[in-house]
Amino acid sequence: MNSSPVVRIWEKVGTAALYGSFGLASLITIFPFLWAAILSTRSREEIFTPGISLYISNHLADNYAELMNTSFPFWLNMFNSVKITALGVLFSLAFMSMAGYAFAVYRFKGKNLIFGIFLGSMMVPPVLSLIPFALIIQFLGLMDSHLAIWLPFTAVPFGIFLVRQYVVTTVPLDLMEAARMDGAGEFRIFWNIALPLMRPVLGTLAIIQFVFFWNSFIIPLIVLTSAEKQVVVQVLRSMQGLPNSPWGAVMLGTTISILPILIFYALASKQMIASLTSGAVKG
Amino acid sequence: MTVSTHSNEMPAEQSWQNRWANMKVTLAPYGFLSPAIILFLIFNIFPLLFAAFMSFHLWKPSEGLGAMTFVGWENYYYAITDELIYKSLYNTIFMGVLSGVTMHLIAIPVAYILATYIKRFRNLFTGAFFMPFVTSTVAVALVFTNMYGENFGLFNSLLATFHEMPVIGSLLFFWVDPENPIRWLIDVAFIKPSIAGMQVWKFFGFQVVIYVSGYLTISSEIIEAAEVDGCTGFGKFWHIALPSIRPFIFFCITLNLIGALNMFEEPFVMLGKTGGTDSAGLTISMYMYLVGWVWEDFGTASAMSWFLFAFIGVVTGIYFLLFGKKGLGDS
Structure with missing residues (x-):
């Protein structure tokens, strides 16, 4: 391929933008799981504070105690x-x-x-x-x-x-x-x-x-x-x-309940995807 | 392909051992099938017949089997004149179509880009998109209930943040009113889109995987031939790729239909068992649950099941008649 340097640069920019947007889309897709994990470390007041921030708080133990309670x-x-x-x-x-x-x-x-x-x-x-x-x-x-x-x-x-x-x-x-x-x-x-x-x-x-x-x-x-x-x-x-849903405890419980399947997915995502779509592949 | 148990000419005096061996081969399949057949009879066939019987009776399950009274067609009359059954059917179809169409509009181009332009990390991206599919609907619905929250939820917080941004805020997010946040799961106008939105998130990855494998079945010769003919970029997608994934689209839409008819967990968790404000999110499955378990009217619920069975049968029949041949034609 003899394309001019300008075209080549544009191609590179295009590729970067493509990968960038797919990376972002992937992050957005898995974000709710991260969000559940983040919320399970926060206190009630922190969960009910409007605004977006991704900090991890230190109330995991409290939420766990509430979950057990x-x-x-x-x-x-x-x-x-x-x-x-x-x-x-x-x-x-x-x-x-x-x-x-x-x-x-x-x-x-x-x-x-x-x-x-x-x-x-x-x-x-x-x-x-x-x-x-x-x-x-x-x-x-x-x-x-x-x-x-x-x-x-x-x-x-x-x-x-x-x-x-x-x-x-x-x-x-x-x-x-x-x-x-x-x-x-x-x-x-x-x-x-x-x-x-x-x-x-x-x-x-x-x-x-x-x-x-x-x-x-x-x-x-x-x-x-x-x-x-x-x-x-x-x-x-x-x-x-x-009444007064204990969101911290619920999010912690939710995270724990999803974890087994997500760990398995992390280890064997290829097999899992292939199995769960197996009805389609043979056509 | 199958085992032949007979020889062409039966010897006059067949030894008992031979006969016993033949018998074993004859009986073996029934042995292998028996657990499946027994379970199937008990949990599929018998219940359907029982439900037919039930649908002519008035019965509260909590009062025991003796409390059954014969009422004839009354339950059916009630079922087909009940307004809520049509409303829940409408809700189910509305949300199913909304999420189904949106999913396809996202999945078809995304899968095409993944299959044609993205060589590295393709599995990583599909892996991320597919992830919501494997997790429990109830669990993720709980997370979404939190994110849809009115005053503290993530979505309204995000909108408020965008609203306050210098240029973007006044150009694109001028309509956001931080004083009156959107009531995603309470406002009748937002209930259905909110539920459909979560479904799109949960299921689009499944379709991406299906469509990527669909695009990858297109032979490179066809693509090269098209390129020689001057087909580029969008033309290749429109004239080559899209027509060749038609059977896959048919498959996905069929799954969408089935999924929509079974929609239960999302609205049940996010809106409560009555389907939220003005029953705007009440689906047909939820309504069955409501009639049977909350109102304890199993007779009517059974009649509704049979009415729905007929309705869905007709719809499925029309769908396959219209699209079945076309959709499966090329495969």
């Missing part, structure tokens, strides 16, 4: 979220890998029907199943239980299809047929041969379910009634609704 057992609620997420992800992997595998490798009576019903149910907006879902939970006597939060969402059609697609394209059937000839049982073939090959899609599924369970709110809201059973986001919402 509310009528909610905050760390127990955190633990509930962790427990529900862990159980949910674990059972999701088990149930969805099995179901997706079955759809991918076997031919059986009713396959198309079952597959079609699963597919059709994806079209039903979750809003509509809210009331029926609550009814069935009540009917089964599962109100205020953690089981009702995670178990029903461990076999969602989307994840089953994801696994199915993956198995169809990557797991070689002759390998399984060979193992069958050697006398291996069906479950052993699944466990020893297919499952290790399914690791990438299971990773994707684990991330999707992790984000889903950690952030879920509506279902806990309608199922969990006692403070000891509630999950962390639910409790933060209730705290903010208290």
Whole structure:
């Protein structure tokens, strides 16, 4: 390229402006998280002072004490979220890998029907199943239980299809047929041969379910009634609704509740982005 | 692709071992599917049928199952004549369209610049834009409630600061009145844009990622051919890039639609369960919650679910008829 020096300078300025504005936009995007962290170090008076300043104050300990002083057992609620997420992800992997595998490798009576019903149910907006879902939970006597939060969402059609697609394209059937000839049982073939090959899609599924369970709110809201059973986001919402909402404590709690997912995101953002957009990429 | 369980000619006397082996292969898929099928029947199919039954009854859940009385079509009549259901539908669609359109106006050009001009730090930028997407809506809605605060919130403080700046203040921010700060979450005119604004922030990064991958699928030969034909800068974007990401746009709009219909957490946290002043931010999901859990009228709520089911079915049908073929056509 022989462009004149003037053009080259302008190109450089343009590039700098481009990077500058994207840097600024990135900062603005992540700013609310920083702001929550900053507010959690400030006292009530400081939070309610108008004006913009980014100083970090020294009331973190006070806010923590206030957070511990509310009528909610905050760390127990955190633990509930962790427990529900862990159980949910674990059972999701088990149930969805099995179901997706079955759809991918076997031919059986009713396959198309079952597959079609699963597919059709994806079209039903979750809003509509809210009331029926609550009814069935009540009917089964599962109100205020953690089981009702995670178990029903461990076999969602989307994840089953994801696994199915993956198995169809990557797991070689002759390998399984060979193992069958050697006398291996069906479950052993699944466990020893297919499952290790399914690791990438299971990773994707684990991330999707992790984000889903950690952030879920509506279902806990309608199922969990006692403070000891509630999950962390639910409790933060209730705290903010208290008269004279203790903003410092709420922001500290919010920051703590976001932290696990943000740390994970910082370590594995590439995998997380790829997993959470995986519905689109295959087109 | 599938396992064949039959051989072409069945030997007359098949040993029991063979038969047992065949049976295992026949039964195995049902075994693998059973947890999913059982959960699906209990938590998806049965509830829908139960809701259909429920919709013809009057029932307060707190009074137990015995307190159910048959009322025929009354719940349905109530559902379709209820003004709030239409208002909440309108609110839901309004906020969904407002945030959806804004998101696209930001994400499509931003993704194009990222894909074509930005080589270094591309992952860093997309990583930052995508970050709100992974975090809990409730948590970030709490932060935004604080930032939208009337007297102490960040947005009004920022506006006041800009207002006081020497030149910019009188040219661009003359309309700011520090004595009467904007009541973002109270003033009916601002409620919907405020909620939509937070949604744009939370979800535009997702679309940026989708569109960047969309732009990257365009082959360099097509771009080179266009350049030979004299296509430059904006022309390349308009005539080459935009048409080729059409399937991705269809995908994102579909997700927007689904997201809008499920909108619950943002207004619920920021405005309270009744949807704020004059129910300006009451969405359809919130209304379901209100009828079922606050007013304890599960019968009407079930009837509303079925009414909505039909309504959404028709809308989705029209949407796919109009755009489905076009949107998916080239992929």
